[in-house]
Amino acid sequence: MNWLTNKVLPKIRQLTTTKDTPDNLWVKCSSCGQMLYHADLMADMNVCSHCDHHMRIGPKDRFKMLFDDDTYDVIELPEVQVDPLKFRDSRKYTDRLRDARNKTSDKDAMIVAHGKLGGNKAVIGVQNFNFMGGSLGMAVGEAIVAASKLAILQKAPLILFTSAGGARMQEGILSLMQMPRTTVAVQRLKEARLPFIVVLTDPTTGGVTASYAMLGDIQIAEPGALICFAGPRVIEETIREKLPEGFQRSEFLLEKGMLDMVIHRKEMKNTLASIIDLIANQKQSMLPAEDVVDESPEVIEEAVTEEIEGSELPK
Incomplete structure (x- = not known):
């Protein structure tokens, strides 16, 4: 009886039972x-x-929606020191990092890739809210600096998709220092006369809103995204008043002039492609005919030769 109960009966049940x-x-x-x-x-x-x-969606899905033919290259980001403050609350910071990396298969909260968007070169950084709330730490700061350098090197626009709960408290002042660092990275883009486009997604809050998220040449948001420094609940408890309907949402901020446009996700790629194409053509049309650069090898070699022959050796 034990043989029938322990061996045969479980196999019969396995064959006849419908899978959940x-x-x-x-x-x-x-x-x-x-x-x-x-x-x-x-x-x-x-x-x-x-x-x-x-x-909310992650970087891989976002890249797939944006880059032409789903073709892009993810760049290797600089390594940062892990747990510089040896921080611990209810759990060790290293344990939280390990869990977030296992959950998302990413090293940290921002991924940067480059490729073609609507036929034009573009560098895109996407913040992943699933990685510790997309919090701004040293790794995210390094990612934005690296993205800025790559955009300048490729003479391409930089597009950042933000989604974060703010600065990463486990890194203390080191995370707050990323706010001025990313601001400098954005300023370098502006000095190079390259577009910096920010797409704010739900939610974008805290130190991220107080730094690079509000420095775009063009500010775009997805519908219904929460965009703020302090959340509505905190404000209501502070001022003890009921806030207006839709307060701090994309449409509210567009009405108040803090955003340039609110774009549906299905129209995001075409909108960004049109903006980049418009800027690229405008920059080209603004150049006088004699200033248009021909980068063919023959022209470069001729220009270098003329420069050498025309220069005088020091006496």
């Missing part, structure tokens, strides 16, 4: 509560088909 539905087939919209089929949600770019709520 996988957990990841359906996703619940955090805004309207509707259950969305995962494949349909991905086809809709993680936008709810019922209420048009823009759900």
Whole structure:
């Protein structure tokens, strides 16, 4: 009887029992509560088909939506010191970092890639909220500095998609120092006369809003994104007054002049491509005919030869 119970019966049950539905087939919209089929949600770019709520997406999905033919190169970012303050609250900072890296398969909260967007070169950085709330730490600061240098090297626009809860408290003042560092990186872009475009997604708050997120030449946001320094709950508790409907959301800030446009995710690529194309053509048309640079090898060699022959040796 034991042989039948322990060996045969489990195999019969295994053959006849219907497998449970996988957990990841359906996703619940955090805004309207509707259950969305995962494949349909991905086809809709993680936008709810019922209420048009823009759900959070990671860097890989964002790059796939933006770069031409899904072709791009992710750059290797500089290494930073891990846990410089030996920080510990309820858990060690190193443990939190390890869990975040296992969850996202990324080293930190920002990934930078370059490729073609609408036929033009572009450098794009995407902040991942799933990595410790997208918090601004030393690694994110280094990523933005590296992205700025790459954009200058390639003479390409830099586009940043922001999503963060603010500065990373586990790195203390070292995380706050990334605010002026990223501001300097943006200033270098402006000195090189290269476009810096910021796309604010839900949520963009704290020290990120207080630094590079509000320094774009063009400020774009996704619909319904929370964009603020201090959240509405904190403000309500401080001033003890009820805030207006939609306070600190994209549409509210567009109305108040803090944003240039609010763009649906499905239209984001075409909008960015049009902006980049317009800027590129405008810069070219502004150059006098004699200042248009021909970068062919023959012209460069001729120019170098003339420079050498025309120069005088020091006496």
